[in-house]
Amino acid sequence: MVKKILSSKSPVKILEKSISGGLGPGNLGVFASRKGVGKTACLVQIALNRLIDGQSIIHVSYASRVDYIIAWYEEMFKNLASRENLSRLMEIHDEIIRRRVIMNFRQEGMKTEQVLKGLEALLVQGNFPAKTIIIDGFNFYLPAAGDLQLFKKFALDRQLEFWFSCSLRGNDPLFDQQGLPFVLKDYLDSFDIIFTLENEHDRVKVNLVKDHNQLSLKKLNLELDPQTLLLAKA
Amino acid sequence: MNSTLSNTLSRMRNIGISAHIDSGKTTLTERILYYCKKIHRMHEVKAKEGGGATMDFMELERERGITISSATTNVSWNDHSINIIDTPGHVDFTIEVERSLRVLDGAILVLCSVGGVQSQTLTVDKQLKRYKVPVLAFINKLDRIGANPFKVKEQVVDKLGRQAALMQIPIGLEDKLEGVIDLVSFKAIYFDGPNGETIREEEIPVELLDQARHYREELLDIVSLTSDELAEVILEDKVAPGILHKAIRQATIRREFTPVFIGSAYHNKGVQPLLDGVVNYLPHPGEVENIALDLDRNQLPVALPADPDLPCVAYAFKLEEGPYGQLTYIRIYQGSLKKGDELFNTRSRQKFKVGRLVRMHADHMEDITGAIAGDIIALFGVDFASGDTICSNGLNYTLTSIYVPDPVISLAIEPVDKISSDRMSRALSRFTKEDPTFRTYLDPESRQTIIQGMGELHLDVYIERMKREYRVEVVSGQPQVAYREAITARADFDYVHKKQTGGAGQFARVSGYLEPFEGSYEFINEVKSGHIPREFIPSCDKGFQASLKKGQLIGSPIIGVRVVLTDGQFHPVDSSDLAFQLAAQGAFKQVYKKARPQLLEPIMKVAVETPSEFSGSVFGSLNQRRGIIISSVETGLYSTIEAEVPLSEMFGYSTVLRSMTQGKAEYTMEFLKYARVPQNLADDLMEKHRQQIEEEKK
Numbered sequence: 014m015v016k017k018i019l020s021s022k023s024p025v026k027i028l029e030k031s032i033s034g035g036l037g038p039g040n041l042g043v044f045a046s047r048k049g050v051g052k053t054a055c056l057v058q059i060a061l062n063r064l065i066d067g068q069s070i071i072h073v074s075y076a077s078r079v080d081y082i083i084a085w086y087e088e089m090f091k092n093l094a095s096r097e098n099l100s101r102l103m104e105i106h107d108e109i110i111r112r113r114v115i116m117n118f119r120q121e122g123m124k125t126e127q128v129l130k131g132l133e134a135l136l137v138q139g140n141f142p143a144k145t146i147i148i149d150g151f152n153f154y155l156p157a158a159g160d161l162q163l164f165k166k167f168a169l170d171r172q173l174e175f176w177f178s179c180s181l182r183g184n185d186p187l188f189d190q191q192g193l194p195f196v197l198k199d200y201l202d203s204f205d206i207i208f209t210l211e212n213e214h215d216r217v218k219v220n221l222v223k224d225h226n227q228l229s230l231k232k233l234n235l236e237l238d239p240q241t242l243l244l245a246k247a
Numbered sequence: 248m249n250s251t252l253s254n255t256l257s258r259m260r261n262i263g264i265s266a267h268i269d270s271g272k273t274t275l276t277e278r279i280l281y282y283c284k285k286i287h288r289m290h291e292v293k294a295k296e297g298g299g300a301t302m303d304f305m306e307l308e309r310e311r312g313i314t315i316s317s318a319t320t321n322v323s324w325n326d327h328s329i330n331i332i333d334t335p336g337h338v339d340f341t342i343e344v345e346r347s348l349r350v351l352d353g354a355i356l357v358l359c360s361v362g363g364v365q366s367q368t369l370t371v372d373k374q375l376k377r378y379k380v381p382v383l384a385f386i387n388k389l390d391r392i393g394a395n396p397f398k399v400k401e402q403v404v405d406k407l408g409r410q411a412a413l414m415q416i417p418i419g420l421e422d423k424l425e426g427v428i429d430l431v432s433f434k435a436i437y438f439d440g441p442n443g444e445t446i447r448e449e450e451i452p453v454e455l456l457d458q459a460r461h462y463r464e465e466l467l468d469i470v471s472l473t474s475d476e477l478a479e480v481i482l483e484d485k486v487a488p489g490i491l492h493k494a495i496r497q498a499t500i501r502r503e504f505t506p507v508f509i510g511s512a513y514h515n516k517g518v519q520p521l522l523d524g525v526v527n528y529l530p531h532p533g534e535v536e537n538i539a540l541d542l543d544r545n546q547l548p549v550a551l552p553a554d555p556d557l558p559c560v561a562y563a564f565k566l567e568e569g570p571y572g573q574l575t576y577i578r579i580y581q582g583s584l585k586k587g588d589e590l591f592n593t594r595s596r597q598k599f600k601v602g603r604l605v606r607m608h609a610d611h612m613e614d615i616t617g618a619i620a621g622d623i624i625a626l627f628g629v630d631f632a633s634g635d636t637i638c639s640n641g642l643n644y645t646l647t648s649i650y651v652p653d654p655v656i657s658l659a660i661e662p663v664d665k666i667s668s669d670r671m672s673r674a675l676s677r678f679t680k681e682d683p684t685f686r687t688y689l690d691p692e693s694r695q696t697i698i699q700g701m702g703e704l705h706l707d708v709y710i711e712r713m714k715r716e717y718r719v720e721v722v723s724g725q726p727q728v729a730y731r732e733a734i735t736a737r738a739d740f741d742y743v744h745k746k747q748t749g750g751a752g753q754f755a756r757v758s759g760y761l762e763p764f765e766g767s768y769e770f771i772n773e774v775k776s777g778h779i780p781r782e783f784i785p786s787c788d789k790g791f792q793a794s795l796k797k798g799q800l801i802g803s804p805i806i807g808v809r810v811v812l813t814d815g816q817f818h819p820v821d822s823s824d825l826a827f828q829l830a831a832q833g834a835f836k837q838v839y840k841k842a843r844p845q846l847l848e849p850i851m852k853v854a855v856e857t858p859s860e861f862s863g864s865v866f867g868s869l870n871q872r873r874g875i876i877i878s879s880v881e882t883g884l885y886s887t888i889e890a891e892v893p894l895s896e897m898f899g900y901s902t903v904l905r906s907m908t909q910g911k912a913e914y915t916m917e918f919l920k921y922a923r924v925p926q927n928l929a930d931d932l933m934e935k936h937r938q939q940i941e942e943e944k945k
Contacts, residue, residue, distance in 0.1 A: 078406065079878040079889070115878040123881070131862060131881055139866025139876065 023097075024235060024244035025062040031233055032206050032224050038144065038172040040225075041165055042206035045179040045194045047187070050210045051217050052178035054242035056147045057089045059176055060113070065105065069112040069143040071132065075123070075150035079115050082149075086113070092241035114141060125160040129167050136171065148177045153196050161203035177204075192222050192230035201228070215239070218247065256533045256553055259621045260329045260525055261578070263347055265375060266357035267367040271387040275357055275512040276320075276331065282444065282519055283322035283329075319565070319576055319623050321606050324522045330623040346633060348378040349646075350564050350578040350623060353529030355521065360386045360394040360509070364402040366854035366887055367915050372407045381499050382409075383506050383524050389417055389424050390511040396420075400507050410473075411505040412466040414495075415520065416459060418452065427509060427517050428455060430463040431488055431495075436520060443515025467491070473498040492527060499528045532621025537580050539636070539644035542593060549644065555583040555619035558639035559590060562646045563631040566681045573677075575626045576607075580646070582639060585617030593645050594635045603627040632680045654686055654699035655849040655894055655918050658706050659724035661695060667719045671696070674717040678709055685709060699729070702916065703898060728895040729849060730932070731921055732798030733807040734842035737762040742834035743816075744826055753823065755779075755830035756816035757787055761842045764809035768795060771811045779815035783827040787812055790831025799839055800846055800929075801936040806921070810835075846924040846932060849894040854887060855904065857912035862886045864907045872896035873925075891919060 029035040036042045044052045060070045074082055090109065094102055114135060118128050135141045148164075151157070168175050181187045181194055188194055192209060193201075207223035217237040222230055236247040266272040320331045332347045348354075354375055358368060375382055384403055386396045396417060403411045415427040418435060426437040428451050435452060439445040451459050467486065471478040474494035480486050498504035508524055510517015533553040539560055540546040551560055559582030567574045584590070588601045605612040605625050618624045631637075636645045662668040675687045675698070686699045700706045703726055713719040741758035757779070770788045779787070788810075795805040815830075853874065857865050859881055865888055869876055874892035897916065904912050924932065 079880060083878075110877070111875050114876045117878060117880040119880060119882045127859070127881070131859065131879065131886070134863030135866050135876070135879065138863030140870050141866065141876070 023062055024246060025058055027246070028059075028219070028233070028235060028244060031221055031231070031235075036174045036176070036206050038174055039169040040205040041161065041168060041175045041177065041203055042208070043177040043179050043197065043204050044208045044210060045181055045197060046210035047181050050212060051237045051242055052180070052210060053085060053149055054089065054237060055208070055210070055219075055244065056149055056176055056178055057085050058093070058244055060145065060147050061086065061089055061093060061109070063145045064109045064112055067108075067112075068145065069114075069141060070145045070147060071135065071141070071143045072113065072115045072147040073128065073132070073149065074115065074117050075119075075148075075152070077117075077150065079117055082115050082117075089242070092243050096241065096243060112143075114143070125163050129163060132167070144173055146173055146175045148175055151177055151179070153179050153200070154182070158199060158203070161200050165203050191228065192220055193228070194222075210237070216247070219244070255619065256621050257531045258327045259531050260327060260529055261332065261350060261352045261532060261621070261623055262329060262525055262529060263332045263351040263354045263380070264357060265348075265354050265371040267359070267362070267365040267371070270357045270359045270362070270365075270368075271512050272357045275355075275385065275387060275518065278512045278515065278518045279331065279522060280320065280322060281442065282522065283324050319607050319625070321623075325526055327526045328622075329522075329525060332623070346564050348374055348380060350562065351378070351380050352532055352535045353381045353383070353525070355525070356382050356384045356505075358384060358386050358399050358403070359391070360388050360396050360399055361391045362856075362885070363399040363882070364406040365856060366889070369406065370915070370917070379502065381502050381529055383499070383508060383521070383528060384409075384411060385517075385521055386507060386509045387512055389420055389509055389516070390422065390514045392421055394420050394424075396507075396509045403505065403507060409505040410469055410498075410503060411507050412469045413462050413509070414466065414506045414524065415509050415517070416455070416462050417509055418455065424511060424514065424516060427520065428459050429520060430459065430466050431491055433459065433463065438516045438519075443518070446519060470494050470498055470504060473501070473503045496528045500530045500534055537646075539580070539646050542643040542645055546645075551581040551620075551644075553620040554581065557582045557620075558642050559584050559588070559637070560639075560642065560644050560646075561590075561637045563633055563635045563637065566631065566633050566677070572627060573630070574605075574607075575629055575631045576623065577626060577637070578623045579618055579620050581620050583617060583619040589640060590637050591640055591642075592631060592635050592637050593643055594632070595630075598640070599629050601626065602629070632683075634683065653729070654684060654701060655729050655851075656702060656706065657697050657699040657727045657729060659690070659693065659695040659697055659727075660710070660721040661723075663720045663722060667721065670717045671713060671719045671721065674713045674719055678712070695724075701918065704901075726898055728893075730801060730803040730924070731847040732800050732803050732805045732844050733847050733921075734761060734763055734805070734839070734844050736841075736843040738838045738841035738843075740834040740838035742830055742837055744830035744833050746826075752818075752821040753826040753829070754818035754821035755783070755823075755826040757812060757827070757830045757834050758814045759810065759812040759834075761835075761838060762809050762811070763842075764807050767806045768792065769809040771809065773811055773813045774815055779812070779817055779827070780822075783817065783822065783824065784812070786824045786827035787815075787831045790828035791835055793828070794832050794835035794839075798844060799836075800844055801932050803846070805839075805844070806847070846929040847921040848924045850891050850919050850922045851894050851897060851916040852919040853890050853892045853897070853914055853916040855890070855912055855914040856885060856887050857904075857908055858884055859886045861908040861912060862888060865904070865912065868900075868903060868907060872900070892916075893922075893924075894918075 044055045046052050060072060063070050072082060090106065099105060116131055132146065136143060164175055179194065179197060181196060188209065193207070194209060197204065197207060204223060205225050209220045209222055211218050211220055216239065219233045219235040220230060221233055234247050235244055237243070238245045264272050264276055322329050322331060332351060356372065356375065358364065386399045388394060389396060396413070400411060400413050403409050414431065415429055417427055418425045426435060428435050433451065435449045437447040437449065439447050467481055471481050474497065477490060477494040480490055495504065495506055499506060506524060506528055508517060508521045510521065512518055537551040538548045539551050541549050559579065561577045561579045561584065563575050563577050565576035584601060586601055586604055589598055590601060591598050604615050604618065605627065606615050607625050615624065638644050662671045678685050679687055684701050688697055690697050698706055698709065706726070710721060710723060713721060737760055739760045743756040744753060746753040770791060772784050791810045795808065798805045855865050862879065866876060869890045869892060872892050873896050874890040877889045877891060880887045900914065904914055
């Protein structure tokens with residue numbers, strides 16, 4: 014029951030509706046924005062939604078410490094639970110921990126092959142049934158076309174969905190006229206879904222820039238709650 | 248305090264050396280002893296012949312190449328007296344580490360320049376922080392392939408969350424390691440002679456000047472954040488070494504900064520500057536605040552100034568039985584102590600006379616006549632338990648007791664013959680005095696001796712020690728996990744205990760309810776208008792507590808119960824203490840199943856460090872053991888995998904891990920929490936328990 018209530022109300026579901034039902038296996042999606050706007054919050058919410066639905070996820074981080082990522086999950090879960098008035102909290106919480114693995118690749122210049130090898134070890138030998146992989150902190154400012162092709166192939170072969178965060182930096186403008194981040198232009202083929210987060214009058218709005226085969230800017234009726242960073246209807 | 252004494256105090260250091268296993272801690276300790284001219288020949292850990300390093304004086308430790316006991320060794324360096332407390336590295340012996348930390352004023356945290364911050368570094372770092380110990384870091388093994396002290400320093404900042412900066416940078420690395428550049432004096436230091444005992448100071452090689460300037464800037468930047476005085480002179484560009492020394496010392500003692508030294512103990516490089524660092528930057532006993540609780544004043548905290556003229560307060564932190572009898576290591580916090588003094592043990596409430604006093608060196612001891620506040624010495628011929636506080640007559644203080652976790656594993660042991668049996672009880676009584684996490688009792692049903700501890704290795708070590716030190720041969724059973732039972736629902740009880748057997752009868756009635764409780768046990772009395780006379784309320788409490796010792800599921804202790812007593816009845820003649828105790832027990836027995844009890848098992852936090860190529864097998868092995876994988880951190884060639892695994896699944900894991908990874912992986916574990924046993928396994932356990940009981944009946 015609890016799961017159902019949460020899922021039907023969840024703004025994450027609204028987000029997924031906006032992209033024809035979701036990212037889908039074999040596909041790569043990305044949230045792009047400047048640092049500190051709310052990419053990780055979005056990724057963690059997608060992950061939490063999957064977890065509460067009873068699925069498993071792997072959260073890959075390139076930079077942050079494990080305890081820092083765990084703190085993100087705890088905080089977002091707490092906020093979500095209090096907004097949705099969840100009962101049996103501890104039980105759901107324990108279940109979530111069971112189905113989430115955080116992988117951290119810390120060395121600078123860690124090769125994508127090595128990251129995928131680590132993922133494969135966990136998925137195959139570790140028998141961990143994740144279908145959604147979160148990739149936080151990947152650097153798109155180094156040549157990444159080859160890496161993204163590897164991710165894409167891995168996603169297709171194993172029927173996984175990958176959600177990335179893309180941290181934008183440098184001087185304005187960061188986006189072209191269609192709202193597409195310049196830095197992602199080289200990787201358009203690899204990504205099926207591109208969201209951007211934009212600060213507008215102190216609210217963080219969610220824009221859909223690429224929806225599977227369609228490339229056009231769509232301002233969604235979603236924003237991040239400034240207090241909780243939860244996705245909410247605008 | 249007169250000036251000679253304060254002079255003595257300021258020249259005293261009590262330090263520990265903490266590390267992850269295999270960071271080279273023992274080699275470092277041994278080199279320190281050598282340079283302090285206490286031993287004449289250096290030997291290596293795991294030496295093929297001629298014994299191991301000096302600190303590991305127990306044979307068993309020699310064999311395993313790890314350090315189990317915290318021996319205290321006194322050395323001199325630059326007119327300073329340094330007590331080195333060698334802390335054990337393995338998590339299974341954490342209580343020993345913690346007890347040692349209690350008496351330290353400072354510590355050297357040893358890191359491997361290849362492995363960097365490893366799982367256990369995090370554990371010992373946490374302990375150092377818990378006991379507020381100022382720390383110097385030493386990045387060891389610069390000679391190893393892949394050594395990168397810069398990366399490891401970053402990890403100290405990142406992973407340990409310390410404000411840290413390099414005090415030195417290397418001249419060459421791996422097999423090209425020649426020496427270090429001291430960033431304070433801004434000189435190159437080389438270590439000449441067959442054992443690196445001759446220090447040669449030179450100008451910094453030109454090709455390293457830029458790098459040295461860069462890291463000196465970094466050092467100044469970080470330290471100046473803690474010192475206005477230093478910040479000012481930096482602005483004026485007049486940084487004299489004296490000011491920098493002082494700022495580093497103050498910041499280190501306030502635990503706002505961690506100086507990072509580097510070297511290779513094995514290759515005799517960098518040890519003497521580290522010793523200078525101990526003297527220069529770690530506090531003397533007078534600079535550390537120590538608190539005791541006054542038992543006469545409702546445990547009011549009182550400060551213990553390191554003043555030798557005040558009454559004596561000391562703490563027994565370690566017992567050891569040697570060939571001449573029991574040796575008790577103590578740290579004096581206040582006052583002084585000499586032969587013939589009469590002192591008082593505040594736990595046992597017993598007076599005793601100070602007999603023989605000794606100062607311990609790694610392999611021999613020196614008789615002394617007295618010692619003052621700040622010092623660590625050993626006493627002969629006193630009967631203490633570790634953790635005892637001793638005071639001059641008139642004082643009744645206790646030093647805050649160390650947190651002692653409950654044991655999670657038990658093992659039945661049986662001596663092979665009568666002689667062994669006598670010796671075994673002697674051995675056990677001493678081990679339990681030395682180590683509060685090691686316990687033992689006689690199981691009244693099976694008549695077997697049960698030993699309990701914090702892990703498989705923990706118990707193994709004691710069995711080995713019995714064999715070696717007491718020549719006791721024992722047969723041991725399968726290790727048993729310490730299960731618990733806990734209730735999950737509220738249940739009401741109303742129970743009458745009534746007995747008429749001629750003479751005086753027994754009568755008592757209790758009613759109320761049980762409910763789940765966060766802690767271990769709570770008793771609440773809500774009986775109104777004297778339905779149970781006040782003198783019988785503690786009898787009820789006692790009765791309930793007696794019921795908690797054995798649950799009905801598998802006979803394990805019950806935790807997490809609140810008993811609320813709301814009503815009852817008594818008889819003016821037939822009610823008694825015993826009647827109410829029995830009523831409470833009867834009530835508990837009757838209602839327990841209604842409170843939906845479940846089985847809990849200890850869950851361990853397991854950290855496996857493995858070459859990344861084997862991480863798949865490790866994931867698989869943890870998964871098979873009902874483990875929850877929490878995280879996997881990959882740094883280059885190595886992965887650290889953290890998981891929560893039931894203790895019952897971890898037996899024999901070290902063998903499995905070794906064979907799976909060609910001996911290249913290692914793991915540590917510590918108790919995390921109790922969690923519910925899955926239903927199918929709980930059913931098995933209960934079935935087994937039933938069968939056992941039936942068998943006993945036959």
